[in-house]
Amino acid sequence: MIPEIVLKPEAGFNIGFGHALRLVALCEYLRDNFLCQLQCLPIPQELKQILSQKNVDFKEFPDEERQLDWLRRYPDRILVLDGYNFSPSTVAQYKKFCSSIVKIDDMFELDESYDVVVNHSPGATRDKYPGGNQILALGTDYLMVRKAFLTSDRTRTAAFPPEKIFICFGASDPGDVTRRVVETLGRSSPLKELHVVSAFEKTASPTVTFHHLLNDSEMIRLMSSCDLAICAPSTVSLEVCCIGLPLIVIQTADNQSSICEGLQRKQAAWVVQLNEIEAELLKALDSLQEADMVEILFKQRELVDRKASQRFQALFEQL
Numbered sequence: 047m048i049p050e051i052v053l054k055p056e057a058g059f060n061i062g063f064g065h066a067l068r069l070v071a072l073c074e075y076l077r078d079n080f081l082c083q084l085q086c087l088p089i090p091q092e093l094k095q096i097l098s099q100k101n102v103d104f105k106e107f108p109d110e111e112r113q114l115d116w117l118r119r120y121p122d123r124i125l126v127l128d129g130y131n132f133s134p135s136t137v138a139q140y141k142k143f144c145s146s147i148v149k150i151d152d153m154f155e156l157d158e159s160y161d162v163v164v165n166h167s168p169g170a171t172r173d174k175y176p177g178g179n180q181i182l183a184l185g186t187d188y189l190m191v192r193k194a195f196l197t198s199d200r201t202r203t204a205a206f207p208p209e210k211i212f213i214c215f216g217a218s219d220p221g222d223v224t225r226r227v228v229e230t231l232g233r234s235s236p237l238k239e240l241h242v243v244s245a246f247e248k249t250a251s252p253t254v255t256f257h258h259l260l261n262d263s264e265m266i267r268l269m270s271s272c273d274l275a276i277c278a279p280s281t282v283s284l285e286v287c288c289i290g291l292p293l294i295v296i297q298t299a300d301n302q303s304s305i306c307e308g309l310q311r312k313q314a315a316w317v318v319q320l321n322e323i324e325a326e327l328l329k330a331l332d333s334l335q336e337a338d339m340v341e342i343l344f345k346q347r348e349l350v351d352r353k354a355s356q357r358f359q360a361l362f363e364q365l
Contacts, residue, residue: 049124050081051362052117052144056129057089059245062218064280065128066093067192068150068166071281072126073102074193075355076362080124085113092217092245092259099261110136117143124365126150130301134159146365150190152301156180161365166190166284168349169308183361189354191285194262196352199270200290204339208273208292208331210239214282215298217245223298223320227276228254230327241268274339276327279306279315287314287346292339294330296320313345 053072055065066086073082084097084104097104107113114136117125121143128150137159140147149160152167154174162181170184189196211231215223224242231238232253240254243265248256257268266289269275275286279295279302286293293315297306309315318326 048079048081049362049365051076051083051124051126053082053084053126054113054128055084055086056131057086057093059090059218060220061129062216063093063096063245064216065150067096068190068281069126069128070097070100070102071190071192072150072358074100075358079359080362085116087113095259114139124148124362148365152304154304162361164188164190165304166281166354167304167308168284168312168314169304169306181361181364183357186284186287186349187351187354187357188361189284189288189350191281191288191354192262193355194266195285195288196355198266198289200288200347202270202290202343204292204336204343205273206334206336206339208238208334208339210241210272210274212241212243212269212272212275212277212286212291214243214275214277215296216278216280216282219245219298221298221320223278223296223323226323227296227327230324234328234331241272243268274331278302279309283309283315284350288350288352290343290346292334292342293346294318294327296323309349312349314342314349316342 053069055069057063057066069084076082084102086106088106122145124146125140125144126148141159146161148162151163151165156175156178160180164183166186166189168186172182175182213227228240231240237253243257269289269291274292276294277283278298283295295306295309295315296318297320310317316330318330
């Protein structure tokens with residue numbers, strides 16, 4: 047009998063698609079040997095399109111009680127949770143009906159209800175999860191990026207000076223960081239060619255092109271065509287590291303701090319502070335040397351060994 051996995055993310059324009067996309071990556075890793083279904087509360091049409099593109103089986107529920115009732119009627123599945131609003135009482139209810147519960151974490155929260163905790167941040171280490179008997183799957187050995195990024199070509203060499211820049215700050219971008227970065231780079235001399243990935247279609251300009259709902263191969267092709275990436279220290283920054291692209295990260299939310307610190311400590315990215323974009327971003331670009339860009343590509347290759355899929359297969363076979 048094929049083991050079954052239910053993957054439950056929080057997702058929407060208010061919190062972005064990151065939780066869902068991590069679970070989509072997990073589906074890609076596991077679905078050769080497991081039956082995987084993503085279950086969620088109502089989600090935006092844009093995310094539904096992504097799930098359809100990826101051939102991910104998904105089911106929407108109007109409320110939490112309906113979803114819990116489904117688990118009650120179809121018990122003994124592995125449940126994977128990715129989000130911040132799963133209360134201890136709710137998880138305790140899940141525990142009654144599920145064979146194992148896996149928590150995808152980025153805030154270093156440990157709860158005895160979970161059988162496995164996964165945190166793919168390069169800053170995730172065992173000392174940050176004291177106590178507990180859970181299985182811990184930590185760091186970029188357990189990277190949850192779209193599978194195509196684990197097999198993409200990364201033989202590129204650094205292009206200097208960088209002329210084409212990839213920009214991505216996710217679906218929610220509540221601080222309007224994309225606009226601030228684009229406007230700041232618009233003061234560069236000579237002007238850079240900017241390629242912005244956005245959840246919404248926007249009007250381009252002679253130096254700015256917006257890209258909307260790219261599939262995996264289109265995203266890889268776009269990243270690979272650029273000389274530098276500027277993005278949040280979220281999963282997209284780890285996908286950048288997979289293909290090998292000089293990277294500047296700007297932290298926009300508390301849950302990104304571990305990836306930000308980890309990338310900086312591993313020397314796989316440069317960091318610009320959120321409150322210093324207008325003052326420091328152009329300075330950071332102007333200070334880059336070719337040797338810096340070559341070194342960062344080397345550090346990114348050290349960070350990602352591209353064997354995460356095999357590790358997750360082995361991990362879930364234990365459950």
